[in-house]
Amino acid sequence: MKEKLLALKEEAFALIENASDKKGLQDVKVKYLGKKGPITEVLRGMGKLSKDERPVIGALANEIRQAIELVIEQKQTKLQEELIQAQLESETIDVTLPGKSIKTGNAHPLTSIIEEIEDLFIGLGFSIAEGPEVEQDYYNFEALNLPKDHPARDMQDSFYITNEILLRTHTSPVQVRTMKKHQGKGPVKIICPGKVYRRDTDDATHSHQFMQIEGLYVDKKVRLSDLKGILTVFAKKMFGEDRDIRLRPSFFPFTEPSVEMDISCFKCGGHGCSVCKHTGWIEILGSGMVHPNVLEMAGFDSTVYSGFAFGMGPERIAMLKYGIDDIRHFYTDDVRFLEQFKRA
Numbered sequence: 001m002k003e004k005l006l007a008l009k010e011e012a013f014a015l016i017e018n019a020s021d022k023k024g025l026q027d028v029k030v031k032y033l034g035k036k037g038p039i040t041e042v043l044r045g046m047g048k049l050s051k052d053e054r055p056v057i058g059a060l061a062n063e064i065r066q067a068i069e070l071v072i073e074q075k076q077t078k079l080q081e082e083l084i085q086a087q088l089e090s091e092t093i094d095v096t097l098p099g100k101s102i103k104t105g106n107a108h109p110l111t112s113i114i115e116e117i118e119d120l121f122i123g124l125g126f127s128i129a130e131g132p133e134v135e136q137d138y139y140n141f142e143a144l145n146l147p148k149d150h151p152a153r154d155m156q157d158s159f160y161i162t163n164e165i166l167l168r169t170h171t172s173p174v175q176v177r178t179m180k181k182h183q184g185k186g187p188v189k190i191i192c193p194g195k196v197y198r199r200d201t202d203d204a205t206h207s208h209q210f211m212q213i214e215g216l217y218v219d220k221k222v223r224l225s226d227l228k229g230i231l232t233v234f235a236k237k238m239f240g241e242d243r244d245i246r247l248r249p250s251f252f253p254f255t256e257p258s259v260e261m262d263i264s265c266f267k268c269g270g271h272g273c274s275v276c277k278h279t280g281w282i283e284i285l286g287s288g289m290v291h292p293n294v295l296e297m298a299g300f301d302s303t304v305y306s307g308f309a310f311g312m313g314p315e316r317i318a319m320l321k322y323g324i325d326d327i328r329h330f331y332t333d334d335v336r337f338l339e340q341f342k343r344a
């Protein structure tokens, strides 16, 4: 009996030692100390023992029982400590590791150019005016001296939504809307940046959607020389102090006279190179003196008021300034392109 108990003890100790988790320990406990376990069985069979043996075996059985309980408890504590240790190790923060750098975006090159141009004109006393991209035929064409059958409408192939509504082909309708708001009283001194749409086939220099910035200054005694002065300041600020400008006669239905502005080539200084196509000059924008019909239709007395207007494409300005060879780069969102325009 005694040997049997000692053997049980060894067996249980070995199992406890090898147990790897709480559940394993619990199993050992149930197996050896439970109601149906071998030790309980020994205690139950004590009646069959002799009087001398009974207390000895009883004491031994209890002792073994307590020893097993103790070892289980110790093992449990040990397992718990190991668990905590493992957790601590897995959650350790290495404070000497380098930090993760946050990737910041940057302004789109077109946004930067538009803001630069806006700032320049705000500095010259202009304010910014905006208007709808879905526009009435009236504001986009008619009020700009382009009646329905006017052949110059072909200059701007349009996206019509209905007979009377279209996607604006230029930002000039904002000029009409703003002049109307002024109810015949000057000065009106605005620039109108915004998206415009034309039925062009997309290629390196054309896009069905692009940006425009138009300017308008209406007041008493505004002259072509004022336009020339403002455009000269613009050319020098955008393309360098050494720039000259020249005005060439042109045609727009809403201006009379109309002129095209060129700047002396910023690349070759006017000697001729590939950027200026060997002419020494680069075409930048269209402009002119606001046509009396346009002033009258917008509610201004054309015998008292006069004005100038100009319109430019910021894409073209950015392409020239940064040497970009394809307008589609602005709209295809290739980060390799965009990342080159981080502002200082």
Ligand code: PHE
Pocket (backbone or CB within 6 Å): 169, 170, 171, 172, 214, 252, 255, 286, 287, 288, 309, 310, 311, 312
């Ligand atoms: N609206 C004209 C265009 O889109 C540009 C322009 C504006 C010309 C103002 C003259 C005066 O082509």
